[in-house]
Amino acid sequence: MSDSVVLDPVDLEILRLLQNDARMTYRELAAAVGVAASTCLDRVARLRRGGVILGQVLRVDPARLGRPLEALLSVQVRPHRAELIGPFVERVRALPQARALFHLTGPDDYLVHVAVAGPAALQRLVLEEFTARREVARVETRLIFGRWECGPVLPPAPAESGPGPVG
Amino acid sequence: MSDSVVLDPVDLEILRLLQNDARMTYRELAAAVGVAASTCLDRVARLRRGGVILGQVLRVDPARLGRPLEALLSVQVRPHRAELIGPFVERVRALPQARALFHLTGPDDYLVHVAVAGPAALQRLVLEEFTARREVARVETRLIFGRWECGPVLPPAPAESGPGPVG
């Protein structure tokens, strides 16, 4: 977890490719990037050690798991104090319906991304797990029509005018 | 891509484990789940074919890539017509700062999750890529204090009273 990880164009290209498909072999990676496979291995190991690569996870389709309806819940927690929001966060994270949780600035303290079986399940989730709790002052529910996870965070082209300081 | 994928507790446990760490070997997976490694292989292949498993991606730390500040932008696109929102969505997805994009019900049409280098970069992004566009009627920016991606979407325990219909 050294905090002085400097990234060159090769690192960026490796990250970009692996973000799209982490199952690529080092051979394929090497061919695409233009270095030796062992070099790719070294680079990836270094990025792992440096904390740039946090892990490798499975992308699963919630609809195929019986949760085709997704929504965002804006939640006000009042009073907004540490001893209340700690348990709140833990409780939300433990919900199987929860996909993501954001602590935000602004009038709504939290935004919760959930996936449920349908409208009835959504209603039940909101009523039983959120508004029923004393520290939850307000919940606003918005349905998700469509969602795009644009993983990159990286410039699509490896380096043209330079992506700026990334060390 | 058959749409009749029925999941049993073994499938759910496999998915749950691989969602936390997709680098697990089939041996480790088999030991954890309590079945043969070849069975795990078959199950995972079936889940891939069935579209339950969409892929395997790298989790990267945006802060280590020079984008330590994250925010959510609520965007109103007016008029909210298909010929305007198509290009808008494509444009947003092409931004290297964009991490996710949601199309929502409610007064705000889109929610964009972005990661930037700092407040100045955020201001520049909002002004140049959003409010400068004619179809963007309003942008509301909220900073992200903290974020938890609770990947699961699955019950934490494999099966106690039954996770309900998930086929």
Added chain:
DNA sequence: GGTGAAAAAGGGCATTC
């Protein structure tokens, strides 16, 4: 269980500061 392939591990060579 067996086979072929991929991932680690180790060492040599070049380049740089």
Added chain:
DNA sequence: GAATGCCCTTTTTCACC
């Protein structure tokens, strides 16, 4: 001349049948 990065080779492990 010490260090770093790249590449090749070997060993080990894993995926797949």
